[in-house]
Amino acid sequence: xxxxxxxxxxxxxxxxxxxxxxxxxxxxxxxxxxxxxxxxxxxxxxxxxxxxxxxxxxxxxxxxxxxxxxxxxxxxxxxxxxxxxxxxxxxxxxxxxxxxxxxxxxxxxxxxxxxxxxxxxxxxxxxxxxxxxxxxxxxxxxxxxxxxxxxxxxxxxxxxxxxxxxxxxxxxxxxxxxxxxxx
Numbered sequence: 001x002x003x004x005x006x007x008x009x010x011x012x013x014x015x016x017x018x019x020x021x022x023x024x025x026x027x028x029x030x031x032x033x034x035x036x037x038x039x040x041x042x043x044x045x046x047x048x049x050x051x052x053x054x055x056x057x058x059x060x061x062x063x064x065x066x067x068x069x070x071x072x073x074x075x076x077x078x079x080x081x082x083x084x085x086x087x088x089x090x091x092x093x094x095x096x097x098x099x100x101x102x103x104x105x106x107x108x109x110x111x112x113x114x115x116x117x118x119x120x121x122x123x124x125x126x127x128x129x130x131x132x133x134x135x136x137x138x139x140x141x142x143x144x145x146x147x148x149x150x151x152x153x154x155x156x157x158x159x160x161x162x163x164x165x166x167x168x169x170x171x172x173x174x175x176x177x178x179x180x181x182x183x
Contacts, residue, residue, distance in 0.1 A: 073126030073176070078110075078133075085110035085121045085133050093129045094159030095143030101159060110142070111160060118161055127176025132164070132183070139164035139171045139183045147179045 069080040076089030076096060086107035087096040094101055097110035097118070110118045110133075120136035130143030130150060140161035141150040148155055151164035167183055174183040 069124060071124050071126040071131075071176075073131065074128045074178070076126055076129075076131070078124045078126045078131050079107065080121045080124050080133075081107075083119055083121055085118050085124055085131075085135075087126070087131060090129075093144035093157045095126070095129050095131050097131060097142040097159070097161055099159050113160065123172075123174050125174050125176040125181075127181065128178035130176055130181070132174045132176045132181050133161070134171050134174050134183075135161070137169045137171055139167035139174055141176070141181060149176070149179055149181050151181060151183075 071078050073089075073095065076087055076091065078085060078087040078096075080086075085097065086109055087098070088104050088107045089096070091098075091101050091103045096104060096108055098104070098108040099111055099114060110131075112118060118133065118135050118140065121133050122137075123134040125132050127149065128144070130141060130145065132139060132141040132150075134140075139151065141152070141164055142158045142161045143150070145152070145155050145157050150158060150162055151167070152158070152162040153165050164181075164183065171183050174181065
């Protein structure tokens with residue numbers, strides 16, 4: 001994989017998320033070294049995601065159950081699984097959305113409050129130290145907010161999803177950058 005132009009390669013294989021950096025080194029428990037796409041394709045349906053260009057390549061026709069949608073931020077990642085959001089990695093500013101600032105090496109459920117998880121998620125984007133999603137057509141964000149990137153008219157960090165001001169319905173796309181968000 002040396003010489004590729006993307007910094008990360010995420011591979012969705014049989015419901016597992018495997019991550020490799022551009023040098024082919026394994027991340028998040030993936031096999032070492034990174035197998036070539038032809039070898040992976042022989043193992044069954046998979047999706048290769050180039051996180052630098054936000055493009056995906058599928059090796060098989062989609063099944064009735066769509067694969068999870070994954071987004072990698074600066075030091076955390078998130079996925080949509082059955083309409084719910086799950087995140088893992090660094091959680092210094094609450095970017096995992098689980099009402100804490102404890103790092104997690106396994107996916108944790110994004111919650112509004114203990115026992116109440118975010119549902120109806122159709123898009124998710126992990127930024128520098130914050131995350132945003134679309135849930136039931138509304139934009140929600142959580143994590144670091146030093147530049148107002150959560151869009152809730154404050155600069156207060158949030159460990160749980162907050163409503164983005166003025167985007168309560170009809171939102172179809174969202175993208176979290178290092179210190180900003182667009183929807």
